[in-house]
Every structure is written in C-alpha cells, then in structure tokens.
Amino acid sequence: MTLRAVRRLATTAVAIGTAVAVTAGPASAHECFNTQRSAQADSVIAQHSHGWFDIQTWQLLGLFLGTPCDPSGGPCPPIPADVQPLIDAQISGALSPETVIGALLGFADPGQVFTSDQLDAFNALVALAQTAATDAACLGVPTHYLTLNNATAAGGAVHSPNNITANGKGIDHFPDLYGAQLFQAYGTVFETGTASDCAS
Numbered sequence: 001m002t003l004r005a006v007r008r009l010a011t012t013a014v015a016i017g018t019a020v021a022v023t024a025g026p027a028s029a030h031e032c033f034n035t036q037r038s039a040q041a042d043s044v045i046a047q048h049s050h051g052w053f054d055i056q057t058w059q060l061l062g063l064f065l066g067t068p069c070d071p072s073g074g075p076c077p078p079i080p081a082d083v084q085p086l087i088d089a090q091i092s093g094a095l096s097p098e099t100v101i102g103a104l105l106g107f108a109d110p111g112q113v114f115t116s117d118q119l120d121a122f123n124a125l126v127a128l129a130q131t132a133a134t135d136a137a138c139l140g141v142p143t144h145y146l147t148l149n150n151a152t153a154a155g156g157a158v159h160s161p162n163n164i165t166a167n168g169k170g171i172d173h174f175p176d177l178y179g180a181q182l183f184q185a186y187g188t189v190f191e192t193g194t195a196s197d198c199a200s
Contacts, residue, residue: 055105056144058126058133061186062104066125067097078190083128086121128189135195136185141178 069076
C-alpha cells in the first residue's frame with residue numbers, strides 16, 4: 001500500500017469518526033467552515049490537504065435526518081415514512097449509524113452495505129436531503145463547504161459571549177449561520193415534496 005493510500009485511508013477513517021459526532025455538541029468539526037475563503041482557495045485546499053473535507057449540504061442534512069435523533073438534545077425533525085425504516089434499523093441495532101454515515105459521505109457502496117429494504121430507505125433519504133438542499137440553496141445556503149475532518153476550527157468559540165460562530169466572519173458554525181434556512185427548507189420539502197421555496 002502506498003503512502004498516499006495510507007493517508008487517504010486514515011483521512012477517511014477520521015472523516016467518518018468526525019461525522020459520527022454529528023450531535024456531539026456545538027461547533028463539531030464537520031460543521032465549521034471559513035466564510036471568508038474563496039471557492040477557488042477551497043478547491044485547492046480540498047485537493048491538497050488531507051485535513052479538509054468538501055461536504056455537500058445535502059450530505060450534512062442526510063447526517064441529521066438519516067441517523068437516530070436524541071430528543072434530549074432538542075426537538076427531533078419529522079421523518080417521512082419511506083425513510084423511517086433506515087432509522088428503525090439503527091435503533092434496533094440491525095444497522096450501525098457509522099454505515100449510514102459512510103454511505104452518505106461516499107466511503108461505502110450503499111448497494112453493498114444495506115439490505116434491499118434499507119437501500120430503498122437510504123435512497124429515499126438521499127432524495128429527501130438533496131431536495132431540501134436545493135430548496136436551502138434558493139434561500140441563500142451554500143451547496144457545499146470545506147470543513148476540517150480532524151479538528152474543530154472554532155472549538156473555543158463556545159466560550160464567547162457574542163455568537164461569533166454565526167456572524168458571517170471568519171470561522172463559523174454552518175448550522176448556526178444557516179440553521180433557519182435549513183429548517184425552513186426541510187419543512188417545505190417535508191410538507192410539499194418539492195423545493196417550493198425556489199418558485200417564490
């Protein structure tokens with residue numbers, strides 16, 4: 001195995017591990033991004049740095065919607081009936097959240113890791129998350145962002161008296177900055193099945 005392959009494997013493992021912590025608390029590593037960096041700079045960094053990961057907004061939505069929600073952390077989003085079997089399989093222990101996360105991030109082949117019923121639910125989740133991301137883009141949310149996969153860029157920001165992870169300057173926490181639009185987009189798609197906000 002080449003050094004490059006070892007680095008890629010290590011980066012993949014770290015990215016999955018980071019994504020597993022999706023509900024671990026404020027400013028998780030996969031949710032922090034630099035609002036001031038150009039798209040060209042993000043592209044170059046993503047290609048040449050093993051510490052950064054270009055995450056699509058639909059993938060972030062898929063992480064939140066496709067893994068079990070802990071109601072002690074706040075209200076859980078409603079889940080469509082065709083996606084629910086994926087959640088139920090994880091709750092029952094028949095499927096691990098890591099498998100769902102790996103498939104969402106492109107590290108696992110869905111056709112190889114899911115049963116037929118789970119694959120149908122996963123495909124429904126992807127369609128739902130992609131439609132919600134399209135709707136969110138019409139509300140001003142970026143379609144993707146570059147984030148650290150092995151550290152939290154704004155880890156100390158939780159101690160700030162001013163909400164500096166949602167001010168659009170420097171390192172921000174993606175859900176803090178765009179949470180209202182993401183919530184609106186998901187609500188629209190859940191109710192209508194389409195990116196209806198794009199028509200207004």
